[in-house]
Amino acid sequence: MANGYRPEIVQRAFVDFIGSRLHPFWSLTTPKLRLIARYTLSNDLIALQFETNRAFKQQTSKISNDWQGGQYLDLRVCIDGVYxxxxxxxxxxxxxxxxxxxxxxxSNIAGQRNTVTIAIKPQGLVSNYLTKQMPLAQVVDTSLPLGHFTLEQTSVIAKENLDNNKPTSLLFIAGGSGITPMLGLIIQALRKGHHVTLLHYSRTVLPKLQHQWQQLNDTYPDFIYHLIHTEDSTTYLAGKRYLSAEGLLSLNLSLADTQIFACGSQALLTGLYKAAAEITLPTDKQLRDNIIVEDFGTALTDVDNGSNQVFDKTVSVEEHTVYLRSRQRQFSSNTTILIAAENADVRLAHGCRQGICQLCRCNKISGVVKNIQTGKVSDDGYESIQTCINIAMTDVVLDI
Known part of the structure; x- marks a missing residue:
């Protein structure tokens, strides 16, 4: 018999359907997580440890054997019948x-081989549910590890340094829970021989995390950390409570040859780009070109026309009207289109609310919008937009 197409006698989707009825954690194709433990790290940071199912392990191993430091997961959570x-x-x-x-x-490490852990603030509908209400052993669907906030982003600058016989220097800047994606990144960087400096700005003190940094400092001489407690002036850099050009310069790093990873609030990222603009490098480079931000949630990489005004997801601008052509509805908007719709009791399709999943994407018939993450202003015409990261700059008509 010639080798060729061989139809599946039993479809995997059918097996998944039956398996999910027997046990929600079973699946041949869908990555799933089962909550097995919660850990309170501080008043505003809780870690959730999940067991991974067979589909998650198999599909992750096919891609890269495991995930990279700095990556994230998209969780699909059902709350009161709504995903x-x-x-x-x-x-x-x-x-x-x-x-x-x-x-x-x-034995403890072995017990974690089939687990994945996230750390989140108990704020917002989904985060509150995950940290305070979801029962242990509850199962949720998940994506595979995603994101490009990884050491692979250092390849260009690392190559330049290698060509010039310079060591590769990495600077990690985190604000509050923005330290979460950096835990794995820093360990990976140290294992690869990078010179690593960490700045962590926080309103709370995490003694066990501080102990972790000290252990790394004892093991890797090229690791230096600064924990800036914003309520304790003895911890400030260059006498500044928040990130500043003086603070960056006080690190005595060759900033032109340093790759910067940043994750934190809009205020921290704004301060970083402002500080970078104030620092003159001894080459034809700009420091902002060395900055990589975690962009699935809080990252914003630009300011508005040099005015230092940063648009976030709840910023107020001049009020305009958004028309939904198919529904024959309209509402006023002075923030992102998605939030404005919800404020007007109009339900629009959405997912991550952060510009990643694309579930909120729709067609704009006319009007000008501005992307709050990139600062890009659209044309006044037909195009596809995401309602969660665009604000109306004029009256807008959507094909919804």
Whole structure:
């Protein structure tokens, strides 16, 4: 018999359907997570540890054997019969012991080989549900590890440094829970021989996390960390409470040859780009070109026309009217179109609310909108837009 197409006698989708009725964690094709533990790291940061199912493990191993430091997951969570999708950073690396646990024995590490952990603030509908209400052993659908906030982004600058016989220097700047995606990144960077400096701005103190940094400092001489407690002036850099050009210069790094990873609030990222604009490099480079931000949630890489005004997802602008042509509805908007619609009790399709999942994408018939992440202003004509990251700059007509 000639080799060729061989139809499946039993379709995998059918097996998945039957399996999900027997046990919601079983699936041949859909990655799933089962909540097995919660850890309170501080008043505003809770870690959730999940067991991964067979589909997650198999599909992840096919891509890259495991996930990279700095990546995230899109979780699909059902609350009161409605599915919501949110993105959360993965803590640490595969087979790496959780840094807040004292037990680092082989048995503890072995028990984590089939788990993945995220750390989130208990704020918002989905985060509150995950951290406070979802029962242990509850199952949620998940994406595979996603994102480009990884060491692969350092390849260009690392090559330049290698050609010039210079060591590759990495600077990590985090604000609050923005430290989450950096835990695995920093360990990966140190293992690869990078010179690593960490700035972590926080309103709270995490003693076990501080212990983790000290352990890394003891193990890797090229690791330097600065924990800036914004309520303690003795921890400030260059006498400044928040990120500043003086603080960056006080690190005595060759900033022109340093790759910067940043994750935090809009205010922190705005301060970083403002500081970068104030620093003159001894080459024809601009420091902002060395900056990589985590962009699935809080990152915003530009300011508005040099005015230092930053658009976030709730910023108020001049009020305009958004028309939904198919529904024959309209509402006023002075923030993102999605939020304005919800404020007017109009339900629009959405998922992550962060410009990643594309579920809110629709067609604009006319009008001008501005992307709050890139600062790009659209043409006054037909195009596809995302309602969660665009604000109306004129009256807008949507094909909804």
């Amino acid at each position: 919501h999708q949110r993105s959360y950073s993965i803590v640490g690396l595969t087979n790496q012991p959780l840094w807040w646990l004292d037990d680092t024995s082989d």
